[in-house]
Amino acid sequence: MTILNPTNINQNVRNLEYAVRGPLVTRALELAKELNNGAEKPFKSVIRANIGDCHAMQQKPLTFFRQIISCATYPSMLDNPDIPEDVKERVNSLLDACGGRSVGAYSESCGLEIVRRHCADYIKQRDKLDQDVDWQNIFLTTGASEVVKVTMSLVNQSSNGKPVGVMIPIPQYPLYSATLCELGMHQVNYYLNEQENWSLNVEELERAYGEAEDQCEIKVIVVINPGNPTGAVLSKRNIIEVVEFAQRHNIMILADEVYQHNIWAEGASFTSFRSAMAEINAKLELVSMMSASKGYMGECGLRGGYGELYNFPLDVRAILYKLLSARLCCSVLGQITMSCVVKPPKIGDPSYEKYEAETKQVLSNLKSKAKLVADTFNSIEGMQCNEVAGAMYAFPRLSLPKKAIDEALAKNQQPDFFYAWQLLESTGVCIVPGSGFGQAPNTYHFRTTILPPPDVFQDMMNRMKSFHQQFLARYS
Amino acid sequence: MTILNPTNINQNVRNLEYAVRGPLVTRALELAKELNNGAEKPFKSVIRANIGDCHAMQQKPLTFFRQIISCATYPSMLDNPDIPEDVKERVNSLLDACGGRSVGAYSESCGLEIVRRHCADYIKQRDKLDQDVDWQNIFLTTGASEVVKVTMSLVNQSSNGKPVGVMIPIPQYPLYSATLCELGMHQVNYYLNEQENWSLNVEELERAYGEAEDQCEIKVIVVINPGNPTGAVLSKRNIIEVVEFAQRHNIMILADEVYQHNIWAEGASFTSFRSAMAEINAKLELVSMMSASKGYMGECGLRGGYGELYNFPLDVRAILYKLLSARLCCSVLGQITMSCVVKPPKIGDPSYEKYEAETKQVLSNLKSKAKLVADTFNSIEGMQCNEVAGAMYAFPRLSLPKKAIDEALAKNQQPDFFYAWQLLESTGVCIVPGSGFGQAPNTYHFRTTILPPPDVFQDMMNRMKSFHQQFLARYS
Structure with missing residues (x-):
């Protein structure tokens, strides 16, 4: 027994x-x-x-990434003449931010400030924003999966005794169904339209919402763009429709945008939820997530990721960050990987040409x-x-x-x-x-x-x- | 609004x-x-x-650790003549276990088999066992904190509508109270005896159990040994008493043993719950946890840890491992750190002397x-x-x-x-x-x-x- x-x-x-x-x-x-x-x-x-x-x-790791991670771990390597200057500079600036200049020290719970700032700069550039992005809205995580778990845990309380409902696309990435099941939340399925290239249709969102309303208290809609497993890329028009839907029903958006570097179709481009919301001045809460595991770097095993909060009340943000503090921090080497993802070499940097050749090869394949x-x-x-x-x-x-x-x-x-x-x-x-x-x-x-x-x-x-x-x- | x-x-x-x-x-x-x-x-x-x-x-990182992690990340470094042979061998055997020989590939959800085997060998040596430890009972985690979270989540179901109760020492490490609070579990305090060097007293366990029995369904007792924050080290006699207590009440044990390398008092030594249970042939379920963050290595930022299941039914183990699979895996570099913790250089290995000198220095300080x-x-x-x-x-x-x-x-x-x-x-x-x-x-x-x-x-x-x-x- x-x-x-x-x-x-x-x-x-x-x-x-x-x-x-x-x-x-x-x-x-x-x-x-x-x-x-x-x-x-x-x-x-x-x-x-x-x-x-x-x-x-x-798929081969990118040299720039591996040199940085490796030198940050064992700084004696910085004396090696084969290590380019831009790698040395980055490593030194990252180590300056680590306690005792060691990647073995805990970082702040939300991650190293310097890496959070790199992420904020990246978002500003990506979305061609005039204003700075607030780095304090960014938190670094163990892959993007952790963003999903903490966000779901944060909102998991209903006011009417019914379970909290979360709208997810069907087909979906099963992390969502697994997390909802673990937390006892109610999965509200909206179906993507296979006949139209797995597009996302607002009438279908309304149908799903309306039919589930009695069974749960719907608080979140999850959108995966580019789509996993569908491979679809949403248009800006389509994203704005989702935002307006969420506004109508007063629910927050969780945008899984981990494939933002992986766009293949001619004429397609990635539009972030953040930029679409800014365009129509939408004020609802958004959590967007990004990962070091996908893109052209594919560093899955290093477990780097981040979440960005947008339009979050400061007191709610503080509670989320307190939740993160109880797990101390995510891997500092994962954080450094994320720094490489969002701040790659620029034209003119010693590592640029090699980096560019390596990424082009991956992307064209x-x-x-x-x-x-x-x-x-x-x-x-x-x-x-x-x-x-x-x-x-x-x-x-x-x-x-x-x-x-x-x-x-x-x-x-x-x-x-x-x-x-x-x-x-x-x-x-x-x-x-x-x-x-x-x-x-x-x-x-x-x-x-x-x-x-x-x-x-x-x-x-x-x-x-x-x-x-x-x-x-x-x-x- | x-x-x-x-x-x-x-x-x-x-x-x-x-x-x-x-x-x-x-x-x-x-x-x-x-x-x-x-x-x-x-x-x-x-x-x-x-x-x-x-x-x-x-505190300075151990050279052996950092050489291994760094070379595994950027294998070109293996050509460097300064890298000792035992480091090269370890790196090669670890990379052989990684998909595509890259630490950027996901590992199995429970971690790389080779590292789980290293942990099993370590436990066998540490506890002077005749029989092999089953490596399949070991799962690698993001620090030891993750062991606590998944264990609590696993057992969080009561049969009588009352919350699940977990006995924790007071004073405790606040990860426990935070996790219980997040999961809506009931914290049952047992007080350590400050007058007797923070010892753990079975009468006090019985008192705590008896007084809480009406309010919850007690399923777990947590013991921290060596103690955080108390600094106390439990005797084998004391540990056996706790095991007998748990047997009497049919509750499982979660043993936080992350400080097993940190023993200072003359005559004191670390006894694992596992070995004490084996000695009296106790058949109840135990989860024991270990970390790369403490000891003499102190690699907190690398987030290595493991849990060992002991006396777990295979079907329950399978469910726990399924839960772990939804977060894919923990950092492969954290796993490699754990390999270094449990399998340091042996006498005669090229890295041994340096390793020994560095660890002695840390421990004597x-x-x-x-x-x-x-x-x-x-x-x-x-x-x-x-x-x-x-x-x-x-x-x-x-x-x-x-x-x-x-x-x-x-x-x-x-x-x-x-x-x-x-x-x-x-x-x-x-x-x-x-x-x-x-x-x-x-x-x-x-x-x-x-x-x-x-x-x-x-x-x-x-x-x-x-x-x-x-x-x-x-x-x-």
């Missing part, structure tokens, strides 16, 4: 799901080990396209794969894929034969999970079924990243195409 | 307190800035003895300050301080004059806060009032770290002694 068992622990924790790291991923790891141990498989390698993990897919993935999927019978306008994912729709659906349901599996599992077992390609992100009833999808290196990616496309044809043949 | 205000947000978050980073610390930062700007003060420098932040207090602090405080009229047997803090008792207490209460301040504030304003020394940790009613204390370097520490002792005498003279 144990004290703890699955029924007497927190059922919210028991029930939460995070498909990006679910059973398919566990199986993919096992398969890779089996291959390593010489097992016979119908494939030579496992390709993990389940998670936006750039470096794991052979991603851009061509963004096109290749949609073209390939659209060339396959029974698959339909919207343009991958931004981010790092495609989310194609599968028309599954009835026989396959029946067999899946008989096994008590979601049909797209059933499909993904067979894909993995027969080709070694690991993707995430659409049911992990949410999708319209009776539709089936999967998410794949576009991160594997070009030759592996082409191989993956080939494996998927021939698997799909065999799957259709088998179940038709 | 804003959407959010202090009354409509989460009142648990609003109410939580974390004194280690409270208003005194904010004021200390301001004073330091004022001094820098040339302001006239009755002191020349601010001394921050409020937080266990070793490097901020000029801390040991002499541990003695100095208690001796100094005990030489002051109206102060009483127990032996600092372990950890990095002293928690002396203040006998405050009635006039001072009355003046504090008239100002709506805790008397020890009133004392600490005046100490800061007149001497620049920043400590944390006992009320931030909890203390027996009508007693007053403060916590100071023993971290400032020896000359600064002596200066700090002098400032505190003369302030205290003036304070007594003023209010007597």
Whole structure:
């Protein structure tokens, strides 16, 4: 007899799901080990396209970033003549801000002031603002995930005994559903319009709000732009409509803008919620988040991120920052990574040319794969894929034969999970079924990243195409 | 009119307190800035003895650690002939475990398998076990704080509609009270016995349990050993009594053992809960935690930590690990720091001598300050301080004059806060009032770290002694 068992622990924790790291991923790891141990498989390698993990897919770290982090950790390296002057300067200014000039000292709870100022300058430039951005509205975090958790925890109180409701897009990134489940909050789904390139439609927001109003007290709308898993990029017009919707209903906005550097479609550009709100002088509260894990740097393992508060009352900000103080601070090396993200070398700096060449290489690879993935999927019978306008994912729709659906349901599996599992077992390609992100009833999808290196990616496309044809043949 | 205000947000978050980073610390930062700007003060420098932040207090990072972290970040450095062979080997084995051989790839949610194995080997050696420790029971975290948060979240469900109760020592480290407050859990105080060197008494545990039983469903007892803020080190006999208490009441144990390397008293030694439980074959659930922030390494800013589950049902472990997966992973460089903590150079390794000399220096400094602090405080009229047997803090008792207490209460301040504030304003020394940790009613204390370097520490002792005498003279 144990004290703890699955029924007497927190059922919210028991029930939460995070498909990006679910059973398919566990199986993919096992398969890779089996291959390593010489097992016979119908494939030579496992390709993990389940998670936006750039470096794991052979993307090379940017030299500028790594020199700074490495020298800040072990300052004796600064004597090395190979280290460029701009790296030395940055390292020295960052160390001046650290207690005892060591990255091993705690920073302030919200992060080093100097890095918060770098972020503020970045936002000012990005949004072409005349006025300075208040660095005190920026707090540094362990990846962007922490921004979601603290924001949700902050607002989690209703006035009417019903749970707090949070509107999230469907499909969504499952961090949202997992966090809401853990905190006992009510998930209010609004559906993105697949027929129109996963666009966000205000009538749908009103429908979702109206239908959920009785069950919860809606306090937040989450928007992911560029979209994960959809790859859609919102227009400024569309963003302003969301802001006006939030104003009408007096709810705050959580803008997940971690893919702001990943725009691929011709003519598309990133518009921040902050700049759209400024344009119409909207006064409602916004939390916007950014990460060091995505973009062209892809430093996922270093866990850098920030949140920016906009239009927040100072007394509420103080309470949020007090909450952050109880976890002391996020990784100082993660903070330094964030400094590199928002303040890269400028033209004329010794590190500029190398930095520019490295980032261009990454971005152009991603851009061509963004096109290749949609073209390939659209060339396959029974698959339909919207343009991958931004981010790092495609989310194609599968028309599954009835026989396959029946067999899946008989096994008590979601049909797209059933499909993904067979894909993995027969080709070694690991993707995430659409049911992990949410999708319209009776539709089936999967998410794949576009991160594997070009030759592996082409191989993956080939494996998927021939698997799909065999799957259709088998179940038709 | 804003959407959010202090009354409509989460009142648990609003109410939580974390004194280690409270208003005194904010004021200390301001004073330091004022001094820098040339302001006239009755002191020349601010001394921050409020937080266990070793490097901020000029403690030097260990070379072995920094070489490994730095080379793992920027592997070109491995070509440098100054880098010892054992550092190169470790870096290569760690990078082999990283996706794409980059610390920028996400690790598994529970951390890199190789580092979890290093931790398991460490525990086996530390506790002189015959059997291997199961590395799969170890999960790597963002400092030890994250272990507390996920454990509390995991067990936060009661069967009778009452809140879940957690027994914590008083005085305690305020992370516990803050986490319980945030999660809406019930804090059950058991008092440590100041008269007997802050010992832990089972009758007191029974009293606390019995009195709280009606108000909550008690599921966990937290023990901090070596003690923060008390500096006490528990005997094996005492630990076994706690285990038997927990067995009697069917509650799990959360053992905060982050100061296991910091033992100062002659004849004292660290006994882990794990080994005590093994000795009496106790089968209840234990979570033990360790950190890279304390010990002799003091790498607070790198945010390394681990939790070990002991006697956990596998299905509950799986649920906890699923919860961890939603935050992806903790900093890979923090994980690598943890590898250095638990697997330092051995005799004969190229890095051994330097490592040994550096750690001895840190430990012998801390040991002499541990003695100095208690001796100094005990030489002051109206102060009483127990032996600092372990950890990095002293928690002396203040006998405050009635006039001072009355003046504090008239100002709506805790008397020890009133004392600490005046100490800061007149001497620049920043400590944390006992009320931030909890203390027996009508007693007053403060916590100071023993971290400032020896000359600064002596200066700090002098400032505190003369302030205290003036304070007594003023209010007597």
